[in-house]
Amino acid sequence: AQKVTQAQTEISVVEKEDVTLDCVYETRDTTYYLFWYKQPPSGELVFLIRRNSFDEQNEISGRYSWNFQKSTSSFNFTITASQVVDSAVYFCALSAKYGNKLVFGAGTILRVKS
């Protein structure tokens, strides 16, 4: 069975602080895919990143960075110098193979205050 755990229900930070959102996953598959999605107040889920299980390179995209560690089954997401527009619910998700259904974590509510 596959499972994604986002232990942080809600995080509040002040603008310009760095913040890390945790994601821990469980799967028996040797090949799998990990995702992060953002759900702003408007409600639409926005794709942020996909990582393959065989590629542990960390990735940086602007103020966003992702740390994938197979040894701890974690795929954490860091926002550097947070902004009010980053306020949203962030979901981590797992897929057994590319194109297959996603198993989502419960989500982390991020509130960035000015």
Next chain:
Amino acid sequence: GAGVSQSPSNKVTEKGKDVELRCDPISGHTALYWYRQSLGQGLEFLIYFQGNSAPDKSGLPSDRFSAERTGGSVSTLTIQRTQQEDSAVYLCASSSGLVRGQFFGPGTRLTVL
């Protein structure tokens, strides 16, 4: 190009009525998914269509739920004899082997009175 579209955006119905929710995927995307988002259950997978293969219906919560995809494009999710616990936001997503990730529509908010 246009993203995934869903209609209606909101649907209010009475318990026991049938409802149909529509999804128009991104043009050229071969895979289409339905998910449900509710306060108590989070984001749950419902059903998945891939090309001409038999759909993966493993997430459908009961036989009151069904979905079809016509011509490999538009999909309709049907809920028969709606119950109050069916109230949720129903999300559709599509994907292609050429594109990373699943791309979601804005959802249909279903309220069963």
